[in-house]
Structure formats: structure tokens, C-alpha cells
Amino acid sequence: MESQSGCSLPIIYKPFDGxxxxxxxxxxxxxxFLYSTKGMRKKLLDFGPGDGWPSLIIAPxxxxxVGLDSSNSRVQICTENARRLGINNAEFKYYSAGxxxxxxxxxxxxxxxxxxxxxxxxxxxxxxxxxxxxKPGGQLRIKYESLHRYKDGKEKDFWITELKNKxxxxxxxxxxxxxxxxxxxxxxxxxSRQELRDVISKIIKDISYANIAELLDIIxxxxxxxxxxxxxxxxxxxxxxxxxxxxxxxxIPSHDGGMAAANLYDYxxxxxxxxxxxxxxxxxxxxxxxxxxxxxxIKTDPPITAIK
Ligand SMILES: C[S@@+](CC[C@H](N)C(=O)[O-])C[C@H]1O[C@@H](n2cnc3c(N)ncnc32)[C@H](O)[C@@H]1O
Numbered sequence: 001m002e003s004q005s006g007c008s009l010p011i012i013y014k015p016f017d018g019x020x021x022x023x024x025x026x027x028x029x030x031x032x033f034l035y036s037t038k039g040m041r042k043k044l045l046d047f048g049p050g051d052g053w054p055s056l057i058i059a060p061x062x063x064x065x066v067g068l069d070s071s072n073s074r075v076q077i078c079t080e081n082a083r084r085l086g087i088n089n090a091e092f093k094y095y096s097a098g099x100x101x102x103x104x105x106x107x108x109x110x111x112x113x114x115x116x117x118x119x120x121x122x123x124x125x126x127x128x129x130x131x132x133x134x135k136p137g138g139q140l141r142i143k144y145e146s147l148h149r150y151k152d153g154k155e156k157d158f159w160i161t162e163l164k165n166k167x168x169x170x171x172x173x174x175x176x177x178x179x180x181x182x183x184x185x186x187x188x189x190x191x192s193r194q195e196l197r198d199v200i201s202k203i204i205k206d207i208s209y210a211n212i213a214e215l216l217d218i219i220x221x222x223x224x225x226x227x228x229x230x231x232x233x234x235x236x237x238x239x240x241x242x243x244x245x246x247x248x249x250x251x252i253p254s255h256d257g258g259m260a261a262a263n264l265y266d267y268x269x270x271x272x273x274x275x276x277x278x279x280x281x282x283x284x285x286x287x288x289x290x291x292x293x294x295x296x297x298i299k300t301d302p303p304i305t306a307i308k
Contacts, residue, residue: 002077003051003077004050004051004074005050005051005053008022009026009051009053010022010023010026010027011026011056011057011085012051012052012053012056012057012081012085013051016277016280018274018275018276018277018279018280019269019275021262021265021266021269023280024261024262024264024265024280024284025258025259025261025262025265026057026258026261027261027277027280027281027284028256028257028258028259028260028261028262028264028284028287028288029054029057029114029143029256029257029258029261030054030057030058030257030288031257031281031284031285031288031289031292032141032256032257032258032288032291032292032303033054033058033112033114033141033257034058034061034062034288035257035288035289035292035293036139036141036254036257036292036293036303036305037109037110037111037112037138037139037140037141037305038109038110038139039058039061039062039109039110039112040061040062041061041062041063042062042063042109042110043062043063043064043065043066043107043108043109043110044058044062044064044065044066044108044109044110044111044112045065045066045067045068045103045107045108045110045111045112045130045133046058046065046066046067046068046111046112046113046114047068047111047112047113047116047117047126047130048068048069048070048113048114048115048116048117048119048120049067049068049069049074049078049092049116050069050074050078050114050115050116051074051077051078051081052067052077052078052081052082052090052092053114054112054114055067055078055090055092055112056078056081056082056085056087056090058112059082059087059089059090060087062089063089064089064090064091065089065090065091066090066091066092066093066103066108067090067091067092067093068092068093068094068095068101068102069092069093069094070094070095070096070097070120071094072094074092075092075093075094078090078092079091079092097120097121098120098121098122100129101129101130101132101133103133104133105132105133106133106134106135106136107133107134107135108133108134108135108138109135109138110134110138110139110140110141111130111133111134111138111139111140111141112140112141113130113140113141113142113143113144114142114143115143115144115145117130117142117144117234118144118145118231118232118233118234119231122232123232123234123242124242124246127239127242127243127246128246131246131247131248131308134308135308136308137307137308138307138308139305139306139307139308140243140248140305140306140307140308141292141303141304141305142239142303142304142306143256143303144233144234144236144239144301144303145233146180146233146234146235146236146301147175147176147177147180147182147233147235148177148235148301150175150177151177154175155174155175155176155177156172156173156174156175156209156210157172157173157175157209158170158171158172158173158208158209158212159171159173160193160196160197161193162192162193163188166190166191166192166195167188167189167190167191167192167224168188168189168191168192168193168195168196169186169187169188169189170186170187170189170196170212170216171184171185171186171187172184172185172187172209172212175233180232180233180234180235180238181230181231181232181233182230182231182233183228183229183230184228184229184230184231185226185227185228185229186225186226186227186228186229187216187223187225187226188223188224188225188226189219189222189223189224190222190224191219191222196219199215199218199219200215203215203218204218235301236253236298236299236300236301236302236304237298237299239304240253240298240304243304243306247308248306248307248308249307249308250306250307251304251305251306251307252293252295252304252305252306252307253295253296253297253298253302253303253304254291254292254293254294254295254296254302254303254304254305255291255292255294255295255296255302255303256291256292256296256302256303257284257287257288257291257292259291260284260287260288260291261284261287261288264283264284264287268283292305293305
């Protein structure tokens, strides 16, 4: 995949546009990560950066950032994005998933992890490793995808993604919310996403997880590979328990600077003088600074800051 985000990220792929709510939210996340890690002019780790998010938006404020990812193509894309943006204090490194993180104990002042810990083979072991490489007094900020959002009807789901060389992939998700895990099946097909959509629209009305077997039977000659993956998706409560058990001195489930920025956008959207990044930042920065330390109920699966 050339871009995980569909090239939608402000700053990284597009100039900041103050009329776009998602661009305000992005600034909210930026200041949330910056203040919750105490990352100003510090050495930070971005665990699982994807397209370089948040590392590339934080880089101008930090001393140095390392992005660590277990996908070689993500590392290449992040490196290319940094080069294109003229960012020279961010470096991206590959390591093999499941192995120890390739840094000495007490290396980083702060660590950010956005939707990445739950992608690793053993999230609890990953947290142990993040604890090890964080300096005493350093702060880890995690944002994660818990499964509660899929309650009541979205436990079973599927996506269709476009791949290179006129291939596509159907991904089936079977989510077990109570036991906090997901089984994914990836079915790679020798047909483009459009060709697949054409077959679906001709033959099956209202394609859903329940009738996907019917579709697979029709396109079975196009299946070139199937893989199965089980991932653990801890809830906020589980994360908080693990972080304490691992030895973090303080665990703070808190409100989210991104969400606060969304609320600010709703309030200020008709005020035309608040459009440039500088004027938007003037509102978001102090708000995110406070919000990311405001206690939030753990049952809402909020972002968590853990202090070593
Ligand atoms: C959902 S993406 C999130 C990307 C980015 N942080 C964001 O929020 O846009 C998850 C990222 O974690 C990476 N990842 C998956 N398993 C990993 C592992 N074991 N160690 C480090 N990164 C991993 C993926 O390659 C991907 O870049």
C-alpha cells in the first residue's frame, strides 16, 4: 500500500485547511501527543508510524524522533515522506515483529503509539518492551482501537481493499468483544477492486458478512492466497491494569486532544478569521495541553498516558 491513510493526512500529504474539521482534529492529536509525552525538544519514539503519523507532524517540535515499524514498506514510505517534507530529525527503522525492540534500556524521553500496540503479536509483551526503552520519568501515550465501538451489529464485518497489479483483497473481521480479540481472514484475489465490485453488483444484492460465502463460491477461481490472523485488542481497562502491573508509576486515562479540537471546530467554524494554522493552533494548543491530563472514565476506552 502506497499510503495507509489514502493520502488524506494534513501536513504530511495536504496543506493545512482550516475549513476542514479533520485538519483541526489532526492539530488536536499533535498537541495531545506533544504535551502528554512532554515531548517538546525531546527524544521520542513513534511505535508503528504507518505513513509517519504522528512522528512527522511532531518532528518540528521535538529534538529527535525514531519511528519503529515491523513493515518494511511502511518504513520506506515514512522515510520518503520525511525526505519530501524536508524533515531531518526523524528516522524510521524496521524490526521483526515479536522480537525485542532494538534499543537499549532507558533510551527515550517519551513514546507515542497510535493504533499500533493492538497490531503486535503480543500487546502485553510490547508494553513491557516500551517500558524498558522509556527513561525513568518518561511518558508513554497510547491511543488504541478497542472493540466496544463494534457492539450491537458490527462485530462481523468485511472490507475490500485495492492492491497493486490489478489484485484486491477481501478482509473478513470476526470480533469477540468480551474476550478482546479479532480473527481476520485476508483473501487475495487476482481481480481489481472494481472488477470485484462489478461481480458483486451483478450477482449479489446487499453483500454482507453473512452471505460472503456465496460470493467466494462465485469468485473461487480468482483466489490466490488466504491468510488468517488473530489479534488481541485490549480494552482501556485491560491496558490500565497491564500498565500498572508492568511497573508504570502512574496511569492516566484521559480525554483526547483530537476530540477537543473537533468540538472547537464546531464552535468556531463560522468565524472566518480562524482559518490559518497559526490562529487555529492558538485555540487548540492550550486546550489540548489541559485536556490530555483530564481524567476520563476508563469504560469509554480513552487514550492513556503512563509515567515510568
Ligand atoms: C493502524 S496503523 C497506524 C499507523 C499510524 N500510527 C496512524 O495512526 O496513522 C498500525 C501500524 O502499526 C504497524 N505495526 C504492526 N505490527 C507492528 C509491530 N509488531 N511493531 C511495530 N509496528 C507494527 C503497522 O505496520 C502500521 O504501520
